Amino acid sequence: MSEEEKLENTETSDKPLKPAGKASPGKALAEVTPPDPRLLALAELLQSTFGDAALESVVDRGMVTLVISPGTLLDTCQQLKTDPALSFDYLACLTSIDRQDHLEVAYNLRSLTHKHEFCLKVRLPRDTPEIPTVTSIWKGANWHEREAYDLMGIHFQGHPDLRRILLPDEWEGHPLRKYYVYEPDDVPSEQGPPEHLLIQLEGVE
Amino acid sequence: MTQAAQPSTHTPPQGLRTEELVVNMGPQHPSTHGVLRVILKLDGEWIVEAHPDIGYLHRSFEKMGELRTYTNGLPLTDRWDYLCAMTNNLVYSMAVEQLLEVEVPERAQYLRVIVCELNRIASHLVFIGTYGLDLGAQTPFLYCFRDRERILHIFEEICGARLTYSYIYPGGVSGDALPGWLEKVDAFLDYLPPMMREIDQLLTGNEIFILRTRNIGLISPEQAIDWSLSGPMLRASNVNFDLRKESPYQVYDRLDFSVAVAEQGDCLARYHVRVAEIGESIKMVKQCLAQIPDGPTRAKLPKTIKPPAGEVYARVDTPRGELGVYMISDGTDKPYRQKIRGPAFVNLSILSELLPGWKIADAVSILGSIDVVMGEVDR
Numbered sequence: 001m002s003e004e005e006k007l008e009n010t011e012t013s014d015k016p017l018k019p020a021g022k023a024s025p026g027k028a029l030a031e032v033t034p035p036d037p038r039l040l041a042l043a044e045l046l047q048s049t050f051g052d053a054a055l056e057s058v059v060d061r062g063m064v065t066l067v068i069s070p071g072t073l074l075d076t077c078q079q080l081k082t083d084p085a086l087s088f089d090y091l092a093c094l095t096s097i098d099r100q101d102h103l104e105v106a107y108n109l110r111s112l113t114h115k116h117e118f119c120l121k122v123r124l125p126r127d128t129p130e131i132p133t134v135t136s137i138w139k140g141a142n143w144h145e146r147e148a149y150d151l152m153g154i155h156f157q158g159h160p161d162l163r164r165i166l167l168p169d170e171w172e173g174h175p176l177r178k179y180y181v182y183e184p185d186d187v188p189s190e191q192g193p194p195e196h197l198l199i200q201l202e203g204v205e
Numbered sequence: 206m207t208q209a210a211q212p213s214t215h216t217p218p219q220g221l222r223t224e225e226l227v228v229n230m231g232p233q234h235p236s237t238h239g240v241l242r243v244i245l246k247l248d249g250e251w252i253v254e255a256h257p258d259i260g261y262l263h264r265s266f267e268k269m270g271e272l273r274t275y276t277n278g279l280p281l282t283d284r285w286d287y288l289c290a291m292t293n294n295l296v297y298s299m300a301v302e303q304l305l306e307v308e309v310p311e312r313a314q315y316l317r318v319i320v321c322e323l324n325r326i327a328s329h330l331v332f333i334g335t336y337g338l339d340l341g342a343q344t345p346f347l348y349c350f351r352d353r354e355r356i357l358h359i360f361e362e363i364c365g366a367r368l369t370y371s372y373i374y375p376g377g378v379s380g381d382a383l384p385g386w387l388e389k390v391d392a393f394l395d396y397l398p399p400m401m402r403e404i405d406q407l408l409t410g411n412e413i414f415i416l417r418t419r420n421i422g423l424i425s426p427e428q429a430i431d432w433s434l435s436g437p438m439l440r441a442s443n444v445n446f447d448l449r450k451e452s453p454y455q456v457y458d459r460l461d462f463s464v465a466v467a468e469q470g471d472c473l474a475r476y477h478v479r480v481a482e483i484g485e486s487i488k489m490v491k492q493c494l495a496q497i498p499d500g501p502t503r504a505k506l507p508k509t510i511k512p513p514a515g516e517v518y519a520r521v522d523t524p525r526g527e528l529g530v531y532m533i534s535d536g537t538d539k540p541y542r543q544k545i546r547g548p549a550f551v552n553l554s555i556l557s558e559l560l561p562g563w564k565i566a567d568a569v570s571i572l573g574s575i576d577v578v579m580g581e582v583d584r
Contacts, residue, residue, distance in 0.1 A: 061303055061517050091433050093518060095531040095544040106531065108518050108546075112430060112446050119518065140433025143554040151267070166260040166583060175268055176542075 039064050042116050045085065050076060064118035065106075070131050073122055077137045080109060080120070087111045088118075091134070094144035096152035098178045103129045103154060124154065133159040151176040223248060230568065232261050238335065239579025243556065243572070247565060255560035255568075257553060262583035270543045275301050275375060275510040278540065283369035285528075285545060286581035288331055291317075291324040291360075292523040293581075294373035299454060300519035300532040300543070301375040304512035307504050313377035314455045315497040319390065320360065320372060321521075322486040322493075326397070327356040328524035329479045332576045336476065337408050339573040340417045345407045352400050355393055362386055375510060377503035391494055394487050401483060409480065418472035422559060422571035425470060432555040435548050436526025437478040438575065442470035448522040459496065460489050472574035479576070482524070511538050525549045525576055547581040 334349030526548030
């Protein structure tokens with residue numbers, strides 16, 4: 001948003017808006033503002049531990065993100081959990097993201113010992129979204145991975161029970177994909193999709 | 206009088222043939238607190254396998270959120286965990302604020318903590334009442350709902366709604382407390398402790414209740430961490446972790462409270478942790494009432510919220526545990542993606558490992574002690 005737009009859109013109120021950070025994902029560590037020393041220390045620790053395996057490292061708005069390649073996922077996770085300096089023993093969240101040209105899986109990891117957390121990310125090709133499961137490392141990943149399979153169509157290899165979890169077994173497609181169009185049975189095809197679904201198609205082209 | 210219950214290692218006597226029986230618990234069953242189906246494989250009275258089947262209440266909030274602006278997405282959050290909608294509002298608002306990097310006025314932060322902790326009390330009262338009901342104690346339910354009703358009245362006065370509040374807003378809260386509202390909260394906090402003692406007498410010391418819950422559904426600390434349990438489920442297994450303490454958000458760092466932890470990891474411990482949390486919440490709200498400053502209740506935000514592109518993971522501690530929102534902005538007025546990490550969803554996933562080895566009657570105790578709200582499990 002430009003500065004003028006911001007001013008125009010602003011409601012009258014008593015507290016001024018803090019300037020929004022210029023950070024955007026994908027920028028290198030040093031360019032990003034404002035750095036929290038604890039987060040930077042963690043980012044450096046991760047960077048030095050994994051070195052070449054880390055494709056990208058970002059500190060943005062209170063979250064350290066480390067991108068690795070899917071091939072090294074299991075080894076990295078194992079090390080994250082067992083390395084005493086890291087000991088990420090708690091998987092807080094697992095998110096699947098459709099970036100349109102590729103898919104992503106984000107693992108929010110936490111250490112209950114060191115009280116630090118960060119976000120580990122892998123990027124997957126859209127056509128063959130396959131990735132090893134981390135249920136052998138954190139059992140809590142089980143349902144998260146089933147959900148990511150159900151709604152985003154990511155295949156977690158070696159998962160003990162990879163079935164749909166929220167949608168019925170006979171459901172076709174994966175609704176959280178950006179190009180997904182839901183066609184209910186009761187809509188005659190010649191009329192096209194109902195109007196409220198057209199909103200979904202905006203901006204997707 | 207009674208021997209401690211133990212998971213079964215039981216084998217049928219030689220020469221006797223037994224057959225496994227598959228039983229559907231739910232989806233329409235009073236003790237499943239909504240529409241949850243658990244497929245149980247039984248050997249006599251013992252559970253051999255358990256497969257929870259969820260999704261009956263799925264409303265695809267994550268997809269719906271992508272189609273709505275940041276402001277319009279807020280009312281959806283009320284419907285995740287309908288017993289504690291304030292914390293849902295809070296985590297969503299926090300995610301948007303983190304994306305925007307705005308700070309919320311102090312008064313609004315105090316009001317947020319007050320309503321969230323009151324909501325925690327209300328939610329735990331429902332737990333105590335319905336847990337008693339699950340185990341055959343009808344009376345505590347009525348007492349709990351009587352007291353919860355008072356909290357709902359307090360909420361009705363501040364935001365006009367009893368369950369779906371949409372009170373906590375990106376940037377602050379939707380309105381300041383009316384004159385006299387804070388005094389009403391104070392009066393309620395004085396009213397509640399004697400009532401809690403009443404409930405204690407009815408349930409906490411009840412012999413049948415204790416027999417049904419003590420040493421039942423044991424979860425070890427390692428298991429709890431491995432399965433990513435959170436909230437009272439984690440703390441009842443002797444893991445001292447509370448997001449309000451470890452990474453304080455809003456004004457929790459200015460409040461003096463202790464984290465309720467229990468060692469045993471059984472159903473009774475989970476009950477005790479929740480009862481203790483009510484006491485801590487009363488303490489916290491009291492302190493908020495003493496500290497709350499005057500001032501604005503809303504930060505200055507653009508009419509159209511368009512956060513700069515980026516990703517955040519906001520999380521809060523709800524009565525059920527860690528509620529997280531992983532929100533991604535692409536710079537437009539709608540979230541590009543929002544993942545909801547529901548605490549009950551994750552807590553429930555341990556069921557397939559927890560139930561086998563216990564008797565079928567214990568399944569009700571164990572399931573009740575998880576305190577699931579299916580609206581948030583299925584989202």
